[in-house]
Amino acid sequence: MIAKTPLFALLLTAPLALLARADNAAVPPAVQATPAPAQEAPPATLRTPAEPRRNKTAVELPTGPTEYQATAAKLVYGLLSDSRYAYRPQALDDTLSADMYKRYLEALDGGKQFFTAADIARFDRYETLLDDAIKSGELEPAYAIFATYRQRVDERVDYARDLLKQDIFDFTGDDRFHYDREDAQWAADTAALDQLWKQSVRNDWLRLKLAGKEADSIRETLDKRYANLAENVSELEGQDVFQTFLNSYAGAIDPHTDYFTPRSAENFNLSMSLSLEGIGAVLQKQDDVVAIREIVAGGPADRTGILAPGDRITAVGQGDSGPMVDVIGWRLDNVVEKIRGPKGSQVRLDMIPAEAGLDSKPVRVVITRDEVRLEDQAAKAEVLTIPGQGDAPDQRIGVIELPGFYQDFEGRRLNREDYASATRDVGKLLRGLKADNVDGVVLDLRNNGGGSLTEAIELTGLFIDQGPVVQVRESGGRVSVEGDRDSGVAWDGPLAVLVNRGSASASEIFAGAIQDYGRGLVIGETTFGKGTVQNLVDLDRWPANEEERFGQVKLTIAQFFRVSGGSTQNKGVVPDITFPASVDATEYGESTYDNALPWSRIAEVPHIRYGNFAPLLPRLEALHAERVADNREFQWWKEDVERYRKEAAETSVSLNEAERRAERDANEARRQQRQEIREELGLALDPLAAAQLDDGLTANERDIALDTAREKAAEDRPDPLLRESAAILADAVWLLSNDAQLSSAVLPASASAGHWAD
Numbered sequence: 001m002i003a004k005t006p007l008f009a010l011l012l013t014a015p016l017a018l019l020a021r022a023d024n025a026a027v028p029p030a031v032q033a034t035p036a037p038a039q040e041a042p043p044a045t046l047r048t049p050a051e052p053r054r055n056k057t058a059v060e061l062p063t064g065p066t067e068y069q070a071t072a073a074k075l076v077y078g079l080l081s082d083s084r085y086a087y088r089p090q091a092l093d094d095t096l097s098a099d100m101y102k103r104y105l106e107a108l109d110g111g112k113q114f115f116t117a118a119d120i121a122r123f124d125r126y127e128t129l130l131d132d133a134i135k136s137g138e139l140e141p142a143y144a145i146f147a148t149y150r151q152r153v154d155e156r157v158d159y160a161r162d163l164l165k166q167d168i169f170d171f172t173g174d175d176r177f178h179y180d181r182e183d184a185q186w187a188a189d190t191a192a193l194d195q196l197w198k199q200s201v202r203n204d205w206l207r208l209k210l211a212g213k214e215a216d217s218i219r220e221t222l223d224k225r226y227a228n229l230a231e232n233v234s235e236l237e238g239q240d241v242f243q244t245f246l247n248s249y250a251g252a253i254d255p256h257t258d259y260f261t262p263r264s265a266e267n268f269n270l271s272m273s274l275s276l277e278g279i280g281a282v283l284q285k286q287d288d289v290v291a292i293r294e295i296v297a298g299g300p301a302d303r304t305g306i307l308a309p310g311d312r313i314t315a316v317g318q319g320d321s322g323p324m325v326d327v328i329g330w331r332l333d334n335v336v337e338k339i340r341g342p343k344g345s346q347v348r349l350d351m352i353p354a355e356a357g358l359d360s361k362p363v364r365v366v367i368t369r370d371e372v373r374l375e376d377q378a379a380k381a382e383v384l385t386i387p388g389q390g391d392a393p394d395q396r397i398g399v400i401e402l403p404g405f406y407q408d409f410e411g412r413r414l415n416r417e418d419y420a421s422a423t424r425d426v427g428k429l430l431r432g433l434k435a436d437n438v439d440g441v442v443l444d445l446r447n448n449g450g451g452s453l454t455e456a457i458e459l460t461g462l463f464i465d466q467g468p469v470v471q472v473r474e475s476g477g478r479v480s481v482e483g484d485r486d487s488g489v490a491w492d493g494p495l496a497v498l499v500n501r502g503s504a505s506a507s508e509i510f511a512g513a514i515q516d517y518g519r520g521l522v523i524g525e526t527t528f529g530k531g532t533v534q535n536l537v538d539l540d541r542w543p544a545n546e547e548e549r550f551g552q553v554k555l556t557i558a559q560f561f562r563v564s565g566g567s568t569q570n571k572g573v574v575p576d577i578t579f580p581a582s583v584d585a586t587e588y589g590e591s592t593y594d595n596a597l598p599w600s601r602i603a604e605v606p607h608i609r610y611g612n613f614a615p616l617l618p619r620l621e622a623l624h625a626e627r628v629a630d631n632r633e634f635q636w637w638k639e640d641v642e643r644y645r646k647e648a649a650e651t652s653v654s655l656n657e658a659e660r661r662a663e664r665d666a667n668e669a670r671r672q673q674r675q676e677i678r679e680e681l682g683l684a685l686d687p688l689a690a691a692q693l694d695d696g697l698t699a700n701e702r703d704i705a706l707d708t709a710r711e712k713a714a715e716d717r718p719d720p721l722l723r724e725s726a727a728i729l730a731d732a733v734w735l736l737s738n739d740a741q742l743s744s745a746v747l748p749a750s751a752s753a754g755h756w757a758d
Helices: 067-080 094-109 117-126 130-136 140-163 190-210 215-234 238-253 262-273 332-339 409-413 422-435 453-460 506-516 617-629 632-648 657-681 704-714 720-738 740-746
Strands: 010-013 176-178 258-260 275-278 281-286 289-295 312-318 346-352 363-368 370-373 380-386 395-401 440-444 450-452 467-474 479-484 495-499 521-524 532-538 552-561 652-654
Touching (some): 067 130, 094 140, 117 140, 140 215, 140 238, 176 190, 238 258, 262 532, 262 552, 289 704, 312 332, 380 422, 380 720, 395 720, 422 453, 453 467, 453 506, 495 506, 495 720, 617 720, 632 720, 720 740
Parallel strands (some): 495 521
Antiparallel strands (some): 176 652, 312 346, 346 363, 467 552
């Protein structure tokens, strides 16, 4: 029997982008073997799937769902519109059908680059019929729309490839490529689409030309890219269409409800656990073959001493004698499924080294699968030394970076001693920092999109000595209070929490609780604003299947509130010390969703307050402002943010080569000048200062070994925000240690200096 996901595995995560695109986000980057995360093309290109296969007959697409899919559609309807499970159930009627219709078209052609107005007019007859399709399980309209989509993709690709043979690549005029199509009307006809694609192809050509490519190389690269796009779409299967369509329904309910096919559900669960069984390799598609992008240190693939980034996999065999199956031209997720297997089992790979030609004789590698811990996605710590004020000694501030509130739900259910847990990992790191006698701790939650509700509560318990952490209001209005029941704390010293707009959900619960308790400082940007709780519901539970047939639903079941009574929904957590906003709140965050829940408030629950930082904040702000005024890295970051936001507001790009080249040269000169200043001042150098800003390539066109090396180097880039947050915490420690009156006002119950949790 296949193990089922616990029904009440509560999740608090930022929105998932589940696109039914082959080799894209259907398999999360935490799966071993796993596809690499999709990389988004620069804004001046038509957005296209990144890793298609070529020269293969299109998958025959069904005209309707399978029997299992029809049943799954009815089960999803029962959850979202006809049950007590959903926090905000909505009737599945003509109004919701029209919303689903809009979202389905956006999922297929959000850039309005394939369908024409005539296509949309023909589809409009389905606008108020999709509700009936879901209820009956007769989903033929979704498949009919998709069939036209696939046809239009083939037509557009044929046109784009034909353009490469024409003399249209003069870039001396003043025309522009209008790439932002979100608010554009559907193209009136094929001629209008032709003009859009002509400018898109010219922009792709110009980017490669500016990167130093010659005409023949550009033509070859783009011809392959466009052919790959068509073949990528051609290999999409009925399950991809089904998942995309059901997610148009789920997304119409609320922004954080999603449907997973059985395969997608498995991958999502693995991404949450950070502990799984496999070979320990991150894979990506590169033209017709699957290549190794990254080797997990210490994993089975690493232990062979043979495999390396860039190696191509051509065949897979099971055990010591199973037949070798040629996987050239396969979808990435199908290859991943072939390579996965239980701990202790063997898999054989035929591999062509990165430096060898594809016609070279493969090398056979035998790997024994094992449990793999994804340490690069787990919590990690470092210590920063902050210069002391005046004659005061330097301060050592511990920094813990937590990428997510991960938990191995199944491992916890089975009471395994070593199950993956964000709280357990942070607790170990705190013990190490405490033994190292650090003066304070910064918990870095930037871009932490959330995870397990249990982990958010238990992590808070490492810093408070018992008490409520979060209030959860269910659909019926009942409010429960969840809190820390364990006595004692893992760290009672100075604490700061660093957040940004990408800090969401579970991160907001933790940051809000630390703020409400007066336990530490919150520093950074206003957070995402997601204040709802999701639950994974296994659709195979009700029919009691021995195999997974129907998939799972990530369903919004509750809204959470801070112990102070306010919600983080829409408004997020506002820091005590703010940094300039790196992204526009109108472009990213919960408030940008058209159907997000509004902000609300409930009654406060009694809780202690360790401190009140209000008297301290003006002095911290003054010291912060004085320091960053002379901090080159911080000022450069502010300049870059302002420049990025200005560019993000643009909807088109010039196709004049001289203008684009001048922009590129100015950017290169700016980077070089900064690097020279770093050398003069003895600052840490930017390891990517010499890297090309825009090579004009998509992720699967780059040299994998060089690309992964650049990613690793990026981890060592200067991080002025992290260092400044540590300096702010050091300021707080210094001020409170040297001003007894201020200390008694801020931490009235503190028994001794350096204790912020008395």
